[in-house]
Every structure is written in C-alpha cells, then in structure tokens.
Amino acid sequence: MKKGNRSKSKQEERTHSDKELFKTLWNYIIPFKRLFRTLVFLMLLNVVFGITAPLLFKWAMGLINESSSTELKLILPPLLGYFLILIIQWFSRVLHRFYSYKFSTRITNNIRNHVFGEVLGNKLDFFHNTESGLLTSTITNDIQELSDTGDRFVYVTTNLIRLFVILGILFYFSRWLTFSALIFMPFLFIIILLMRNYTRRVSSKWRKNWANVNQNINESMRSIQICKAFNRESENIKKMKDLNEETYRSSVRRGFAIFIVGPVSDLLRHILTIVILLVGTLEYNHLASFTVSVFYLFIFLLDYYYYPVLALARNINSFQSAFAILDRIIKVTEKPQIKEVDSGRIHQERFKGELEFEKVNFSYIPETPIIKNISFHVNPAQRVALVGHTGSGKTTIASLLLRFYDIDSGSIKIDGNNIQSYLLDDLRTR
Incomplete structure (x- = not known):
C-alpha cells in the first residue's frame, strides 16, 4: 500500500x-x-x-x-x-x-x-x-x-x-x-x-x-x-x-x-x-x-x-x-x-437592461449547490435589491451575470439573448 x-x-x-x-x-x-x-x-x-x-x-x-x-x-x-x-x-x-x-x-x-x-x-x-x-x-x-x-x-x-x-x-x-x-x-x-x-x-x-x-x-x-x-x-x-x-x-x-x-x-x-x-x-x-x-x-x-x-x-x-x-x-x-473561453458571437454596443434568470443552478464544488433553481425577471431601468445573509449567493449571482463562472443548468438572458452568445468584453464593459 x-x-x-x-x-x-x-x-x-x-x-x-x-x-x-x-x-x-x-x-x-x-x-x-x-x-x-x-x-x-x-x-x-x-x-x-x-x-x-x-x-x-x-x-x-x-x-x-x-x-x-x-x-x-x-x-x-x-x-x-x-x-x-x-x-x-x-x-x-x-x-x-x-x-x-x-x-x-x-x-x-x-x-x-x-x-x-x-x-x-x-x-x-x-x-x-x-x-x-x-x-x-x-x-x-x-x-x-x-x-x-x-x-x-x-x-x-x-x-x-x-x-x-x-x-x-x-x-x-x-x-x-x-x-x-x-x-x-x-x-x-x-x-x-x-x-x-x-x-x-x-x-x-x-x-x-x-x-x-x-x-x-x-x-x-x-x-x-x-x-x-x-x-x-x-x-x-x-x-x-x-x-x-x-x-x-x-x-x-x-x-x-x-x-x-x-x-x-x-x-x-x-x-x-x-x-x-x-x-x-x-x-x-x-x-x-x-x-x-x-x-x-x-x-x-x-x-x-x-x-x-x-x-x-x-x-x-x-x-x-x-x-x-x-x-x-x-x-x-x-x-x-x-481556461476562460469566449464562445460569444454577438457584438453589443449598448444593452437595454432586460435581465432574466430562468431555473438557474450552480455549484462551486460538484454536488454541493450554491444556487438552486432560481428564477427572476428584471425590466429595463427597474431597480432590484438582492437581500440575504452572508453566503446566500448574492455575490455569486453577480459573478454569474458577468460569466466569471458558467452555470450548471438553466439560462441567463440579457435583452432576450443568452449571455453566452455575447462577447465577453461587451458583456463585462457595457
């Protein structure tokens, strides 16, 4: 042994x-x-x-x-x-x-x-x-x-x-x-x-x-x-x-x-x-x-x-x-x-601001979920506050939105398009 x-x-x-x-x-x-x-x-x-x-x-x-x-x-x-x-x-x-x-x-x-x-x-x-x-x-x-x-x-x-x-x-x-x-x-x-x-x-x-x-x-x-x-x-x-x-x-x-x-x-x-x-x-x-x-x-x-x-x-x-x-x-x-791979093809000069999370699941460690089946919709110019205790996933949601991490399942859309279809530079700087 x-x-x-x-x-x-x-x-x-x-x-x-x-x-x-x-x-x-x-x-x-x-x-x-x-x-x-x-x-x-x-x-x-x-x-x-x-x-x-x-x-x-x-x-x-x-x-x-x-x-x-x-x-x-x-x-x-x-x-x-x-x-x-x-x-x-x-x-x-x-x-x-x-x-x-x-x-x-x-x-x-x-x-x-x-x-x-x-x-x-x-x-x-x-x-x-x-x-x-x-x-x-x-x-x-x-x-x-x-x-x-x-x-x-x-x-x-x-x-x-x-x-x-x-x-x-x-x-x-x-x-x-x-x-x-x-x-x-x-x-x-x-x-x-x-x-x-x-x-x-x-x-x-x-x-x-x-x-x-x-x-x-x-x-x-x-x-x-x-x-x-x-x-x-x-x-x-x-x-x-x-x-x-x-x-x-x-x-x-x-x-x-x-x-x-x-x-x-x-x-x-x-x-x-x-x-x-x-x-x-x-x-x-x-x-x-x-x-x-x-x-x-x-x-x-x-x-x-x-x-x-x-x-x-x-x-x-x-x-x-x-x-x-x-x-x-x-x-x-x-x-x-x-490696961070940019799979996006859509070049976006300016976003309207419509955001949608649909049945999103994510975990840092396999089989240890941090976000479970979360869904919400935000209209352009609408203000939404995420409230929760430490470790509840507020920062994680922001990180997923900017594709610092890729979700396990579900979809995240901005202006009706999946965020994976946008170029990373546009997604993070616009």
Missing part, C-alpha cells in the same frame, strides 16, 4: 517526460534564434582556439626536440601564435558573457510574460483551486532560476562538438591512448543515470516546499489582523519554522544530487591520468612515432577532453532541476478545463 502511494506521489510530482519538457524549453528559445546562433558561434570560436593552443605547444616542443640548437627563434612563431590566440579568446569570452546574459534575460522575460498571461486567462475556478504561493513561486523564483538554462543549453551543445573534435585529434595521434581515455566514460554515465531519477524527485520536492513557504507568507500577511485578534502568532511562527526545516532538508538532498557528480568525476579523472601515463610510457618505449611532443599533447589535451565530459555530466543533473521548473510551469499554464 505504501509503495503504491509513493508511486502515485512521484507521478504527481512529474507529469511530463524529459522529451516533452525539452520541447517546451526549445519553444521558448526559438523566438531568439539569432542570439542563440551568436552564442553558438562564439563558443565554437573558443573551442577552435582552445584546441589550437596545445597543438602550437606540440609544434614548439617538436622543434626543440628535433634540433640541437636552443635558440629562441625556433619557438618564437608558435609562441607568437599562442599569444595571438589568447587575445582573440579574451575578446570572444567577453562577447560571450554579454550575449549570454542578454540571451538568458530574454528567455526569462518571455517565459514570465507567457506564464503571467496564461494565468490571467483562467476562470476564477483556477484561482480558487490553485494555491497562491504556487503561482507566486512559479512566476517569480522558479522562472528566475531558469535564466541560465538557455545559456547552459548552448554550453552543452558546444561541449559535445568540442568533445568529438578532441577525440578525433587524439585518435589521429594514438589509438591506444584514445581508447584509454574513453575507459572512464561508461562509469561516469552509469553514475549519472543512477542519480537522474533521484535528482528529478528531490528537485520537485524542493520546488513544492518553496511554494509552501511562499503560500504561508502570503496567507500570514493577508490575515494578520485575524492572527493578532486570536493570538495565533506563536502557531504561525511554529508552522513557518516547520516549513523552513522541511525546505532545508530537501535543499540539502537536492544539492547532494547535483554536486555529487563533481567529486566522483574528479576521482575518475585522476585514475584516467595514471592510465594515460602508463599507456603513454609503454608506447614511447615501443613506438618510434610516439614522440615526447605527442605525449605532451595528450597530457595537455586531457583537461580539454575531461572538462567537456564533466560539463555534460553536471548539466544533465542541472537540467533535471530546470525540467522540474518547466513541469510546474506546464501544470500552471496548461489546464484547458479551466
């Missing part, structure tokens, strides 16, 4: 697959394809020049190794080339930082505007059935945390390209050393896959706890007079402490899930370095074509190979956190059963 409840809880936390969430993210990126291409170009520029630098060092060491002379002019060309590359890389990184910030801010604003518009487009039922803390947290904190996701997506894309280019260069100089460098990758990705579901689960839990904290703050501020009138300050403080403690625990678990890949990868990296040194020494002793400069190139490129792999590993878990946010955004924005 407990197992079934746990499975149900997981399903409620994440209702969309990674593929669906990635598609959602891409739809938010599409309007800024030009900025996206600029970022990709700048990062590819860094990749090209980053790989060129160790090749220049290999060239310099080859010149020194092949010549008995130690004159500076031998290594001056590769050193000047390396200096020029550093200058170009510096400018490209500055530009990348600028466009990265611009790109992430554009995406964040686009998502926030979309979510805010979708939320306002819902019927009042949505706001009755959705916690205000969830809405506030989603539109503010959650979306702000997505600000780096677009840049992270570009970063992952370019690192994949960098990884394949480096592997191609390494394979060209030594197949055995390249195979040795690939040994640790299966172990790393096994760890990533094992941590993936855990990261997804704890990230969703952390988001939910933050929403509860925001909800508690909003409710406490709105009902501060009632709180003080009934001396409930201590109860509210205790509730806030409990919520903060739960948020702290989920935050620690989330941090562990995201950052555990780093230490494990560092350990694998040190093991990989030892393997490369052992295999490289064997090749140097048995193969004449394997020179000191080639050996140096492998050691130099080890970091260039390792960090793209580490970046991919870390960002896979980071994407799980971003996907948890996107999942909540979809839950908030895609609820077709409560």
Whole structure:
C-alpha cells in the first residue's frame, strides 16, 4: 500500500517526460534564434582556439626536440601564435558573457510574460483551486532560476562538438591512448543515470516546499489582523519554522544530487591520468612515432577532453532541476478545463437592461449547490435589491451575470439573448 502511494506521489510530482519538457524549453528559445546562433558561434570560436593552443605547444616542443640548437627563434612563431590566440579568446569570452546574459534575460522575460498571461486567462475556478504561493513561486523564483538554462543549453551543445573534435585529434595521434581515455566514460554515465531519477524527485520536492513557504507568507500577511485578534502568532511562527526545516532538508538532498557528480568525476579523472601515463610510457618505449611532443599533447589535451565530459555530466543533473521548473510551469499554464473561453458571437454596443434568470443552478464544488433553481425577471431601468445573509449567493449571482463562472443548468438572458452568445468584453464593459 505504501509503495503504491509513493508511486502515485512521484507521478504527481512529474507529469511530463524529459522529451516533452525539452520541447517546451526549445519553444521558448526559438523566438531568439539569432542570439542563440551568436552564442553558438562564439563558443565554437573558443573551442577552435582552445584546441589550437596545445597543438602550437606540440609544434614548439617538436622543434626543440628535433634540433640541437636552443635558440629562441625556433619557438618564437608558435609562441607568437599562442599569444595571438589568447587575445582573440579574451575578446570572444567577453562577447560571450554579454550575449549570454542578454540571451538568458530574454528567455526569462518571455517565459514570465507567457506564464503571467496564461494565468490571467483562467476562470476564477483556477484561482480558487490553485494555491497562491504556487503561482507566486512559479512566476517569480522558479522562472528566475531558469535564466541560465538557455545559456547552459548552448554550453552543452558546444561541449559535445568540442568533445568529438578532441577525440578525433587524439585518435589521429594514438589509438591506444584514445581508447584509454574513453575507459572512464561508461562509469561516469552509469553514475549519472543512477542519480537522474533521484535528482528529478528531490528537485520537485524542493520546488513544492518553496511554494509552501511562499503560500504561508502570503496567507500570514493577508490575515494578520485575524492572527493578532486570536493570538495565533506563536502557531504561525511554529508552522513557518516547520516549513523552513522541511525546505532545508530537501535543499540539502537536492544539492547532494547535483554536486555529487563533481567529486566522483574528479576521482575518475585522476585514475584516467595514471592510465594515460602508463599507456603513454609503454608506447614511447615501443613506438618510434610516439614522440615526447605527442605525449605532451595528450597530457595537455586531457583537461580539454575531461572538462567537456564533466560539463555534460553536471548539466544533465542541472537540467533535471530546470525540467522540474518547466513541469510546474506546464501544470500552471496548461489546464484547458479551466481556461476562460469566449464562445460569444454577438457584438453589443449598448444593452437595454432586460435581465432574466430562468431555473438557474450552480455549484462551486460538484454536488454541493450554491444556487438552486432560481428564477427572476428584471425590466429595463427597474431597480432590484438582492437581500440575504452572508453566503446566500448574492455575490455569486453577480459573478454569474458577468460569466466569471458558467452555470450548471438553466439560462441567463440579457435583452432576450443568452449571455453566452455575447462577447465577453461587451458583456463585462457595457
């Protein structure tokens, strides 16, 4: 029984697959394809020049190794080339930082505007059935945390390209050393896959706890007079402490899930370095074509190979956190059963004022009626007062007249036409 409840809880936390969430993210990126291409170009520029630098060092060491002379002019060309590359890389990184910030801010604003518009487009039922803390947290904190996701997506894309280019260069100089460098990758990705579901689960839990904290703050501020009138300050403080403690625990678990890949990868990296040194020494002793400069190139490129792999590993878990946010955004924005749909076709410049309720029934909660079989007629210019105790349905009748809610049965007519036939803008502003 407990197992079934746990499975149900997981399903409620994440209702969309990674593929669906990635598609959602891409739809938010599409309007800024030009900025996206600029970022990709700048990062590819860094990749090209980053790989060129160790090749220049290999060239310099080859010149020194092949010549008995130690004159500076031998290594001056590769050193000047390396200096020029550093200058170009510096400018490209500055530009990348600028466009990265611009790109992430554009995406964040686009998502926030979309979510805010979708939320306002819902019927009042949505706001009755959705916690205000969830809405506030989603539109503010959650979306702000997505600000780096677009840049992270570009970063992952370019690192994949960098990884394949480096592997191609390494394979060209030594197949055995390249195979040795690939040994640790299966172990790393096994760890990533094992941590993936855990990261997804704890990230969703952390988001939910933050929403509860925001909800508690909003409710406490709105009902501060009632709180003080009934001396409930201590109860509210205790509730806030409990919520903060739960948020702290989920935050620690989330941090562990995201950052555990780093230490494990560092350990694998040190093991990989030892393997490369052992295999490289064997090749140097048995193969004449394997020179000191080639050996140096492998050691130099080890970091260039390792960090793209580490970046991919870390960002896979980071994407799980971003996907948890996107999942909540979809839950908030895609609820077709409560979207306010304008089914009206009649454009009315001015109403005469004839109003008729005919056998109207309505309930906020199914099978719990608020208005039962009510009928009345009001002539144009006639004044009618609705009198009743609190909760008798006076405000509800006014809300039904403006179609804030749709009735369960019966009909409401203005000037002889059902109110559902009028355009909502005309019905609410005339």
